[in-house]
Amino acid sequence: MEMQEVERWGMFEIALEGPAEGNPFQDVELSAEFQYRNDRIAVDGFYDGAGIYRIRFMPDREGAWRFITKSSAKELDGRSGDFVCTKASFENHGPVRVRKGYLFEYGDGTPFLPFGTTCYHWTHTGDEEHERLTIEELRKSPFNKVRMCLLPTRDMRPGAVAYEGTCPEDADTTRFNPAFFAHLEKCIHELMQIGVEADLILFHPYDKQGGWGFNGLSNEQDFFYLRYVIARLGAFRNVWWSLSNEYDFNRMKTVEDWDRLLLYVQRRDAYQHLRSIHNGTKMYEHATVYDFTKSWLTHQSIQHWDAGATTELLAKAHKPVVIDEISYEGNVAKRWGNITGLELMDRYWEGMTRGGFVAHGECFENKPTGAWISRGGRLYGESPERIRFLRRLIEEGPEDWMGAREEGSYALIYLGKYRFSSYKLSMPSDRQYQIELIDIWNMSVSKVTGTYTGQSEVTLPAQPYMALRLQAV
């Protein structure tokens, strides 16, 4: 018999038949231990309905792997097998992890620069045509990460939710809906194919009284949900865990609860996908966010209107800063959703030239496909093109652009809203620099004549939204 093959960071899956009676989600324990040489990695299996149980695994090393199952059900216990992990295919760089305390890279060492966006409920519309449109729009966009929710808001009545049931009255939090997850997995897989990371928001506070009640469950109930989610989705290499959106809006949970849930996710996740939590209220109170020095958070997922806070956040916790919400481009009534594309680009440049990452979001009223941040669809704003331009410039530069600036070989300097007719630069005097003037809105790069060194002054057009790129020659 031919040995089954799985590419590195691909997904190995086994399906087993087992008990269907009672409540298999609760009654049956199933896990497997995968072994590569002497290293053993344990993962949970899950019940997929109709008497079928599955175990998924993402191998991270090429070569021979063996596994053996462990279960409370006799027919699922002690099942063993093996497979061969082959080289990763083209464009599969593995899961993203932190690099050097403020950057990201894929598992194979390729740098990953998060250019994220938000489409909270794009998988909950029940409209496949709309989902195809969203995927197509993301594929064409400069975005490589999308924040998306697993659970519905209070007033949503999608055809299926993570739990069994279709409305708050019949939702059963002791059972999951395998069809809901199968659909979600299809969407995550499609994102993977177009090179987009799925930043999964596991809880959110928008399920207030009279709703589904999923945001006010006990820690034990939440563990039950998290364990199932991780068993199903952990083997997708493009998954990130965002424990909650605007966690501080959830009055039913304390910071201690969130710590406990984050630690639980860490314990169950054999791969250690990126793990963070996103603040709400505190966006209006300067730099009072979650305590990101806690070891179980891998990066700082921030909501803050001020990209200038990046410097302070990086100094406080030695972890990458991703300002996942910095106000959205749009025209809605709420403060968070009505800045111009120009204002958003100003914040992008401010954040990135301070060593952080900024994310996009868009919400226009009265557009045919609805608000992008809620349901995906089509992008109408003016920022995506400019974000593409910025991404290209960052990608052209050194991998560690902040390190290069410190070391003196390269600098990207953003001049913001100020109108300079000239600008003083202080450069090392043992090197010669070429300077370019960047118009962040009109997306032009023009060479400043001559080379510069030491204390120099460049003449500028006295226009806002300009940046300078310095490169040692």
Added chain:
Amino acid sequence: MQFEDTVRRWDAFELRLPSDPDDALYAEAGLRTVFAKGTRQLYADGFYDGNGSLIVRFMPDEQGVWSFHADGPSLPIGGLKGEFLCLPADAGVHGPVRVADATHFAYADGTAFTPFGTELSAWHIQDDACRAKTIHTLQASVFNKARMSLMPNAENRGPGETVFSPFAAGEGGKLDFDRYNPAYFARLEECLQALGQHGIEAELTLFPANEADIQLTPVQEERYIRYVVSRLAAYRNVWWTIADLGDGTLRRDKDWRCGCRTVRECDYGQHLLTVHGAPAAYDWGAPWLTHISLRHEEVTIASTFTLQYEKPVIIDHCGYEGTGPGKENALPPEELVYRIWEGLTRGGYVTHGEALIGSGDTCWSIHGGELQGECWPRIDYLRKLISDAPEFLTYNRMRHDVSTIERQGDYSLSYFGAHRCTSRLFAMPGGEFAVDLIDTWNMKLERLDQTFQERFVIKLPGKLYYALRLQKVSDVPVTGTITEQEQEPLLAVGDGD
């Protein structure tokens, strides 16, 4: 191919193969072996021991017939196959130590292991007489774990010692990171064996905190880990500490995941594995770490960390008994004994260290030799108390005002430390309890001349460093007079709690 056809459980099995002398074999011995029993398979890489000698080591953890298949470019096509019989373990051999009951340790055969460690970073690079003295001292003391550096600071070697680094000396005496020094490993192995004979675990730190002279490339790092682990994993008393992160500012950008993965791949003995550093220096929840090894003065952190990470916590460096230089070397003995008691009664473990300078300008925690301080007899005393106690005592989170470990309803040990309590109220339904008043510094135990049950107050002398032990001596029918405590039978009402 040479090997013994029988080996005792958890002893080292060794396969020896001659080869042409070739220093390139240090980097890659070209020899991989699969050991199999039933459906289980374990893997051991061969290593080069110099002088044309290739060795494969293995530690069988199950009695019965094991088969092996060695293969690789250093062997004829098809490799070599063989079998050996694993016999029952020798009396007193319990196997390697593992994590047990989430936050504790036990030997592989289930016997509880309570770490009473001591720091001995460079004792293995001293002369014969000094090493013999160290072993003699250890034998007479209670320590059951010694922390050693695999790359000890060369300045700490004994006078005239030439064997002090895992790496061979290259041109001009500079270390050659592509070749190892078999003499160093032979010496180290003698030390591991001697420790093992006295029931002492050897915690080996692979990368030291101060590596100014040791700058390995990533490839050299990986090879070094492979060599060390393949060679030493056959010693059942070995623990791995991949790196000492010092005070937390060092190498904080280095991801030790890759190094830990290499250890786990090569380690056929499945030994304990951790990183050592300040509380904020590493993500302790990472699943590739079996336990937490901290450098931290405030030992009360033990109860927080066991709760958060659900792993055993050892404060391996909370300061040494000594008079300097530096704060970390200047603890009075009372303070170190306090830290060891406090850490233990908070559900963690604390390691001893001594920086007092003795004869010949040496000190215990670097060079070994003889203990000078006043701590160790008190640690002896504590260990005896613990060895009389039920296994796997758990920290009682309800009694945070006085650190207490217990077996609920049967046994409790409360430590008052700096707090000079004059009395303590207990509520202990369901039995009759003997109470011991313990002066931890003077090592005196006073058994109160009556037994106690239900609600009772124990008077204390109001002095420093006292502990109280409650042991159930008989079951007494519950009278039902103290209903409000039934939910928490061991809840004591503390002074001002």
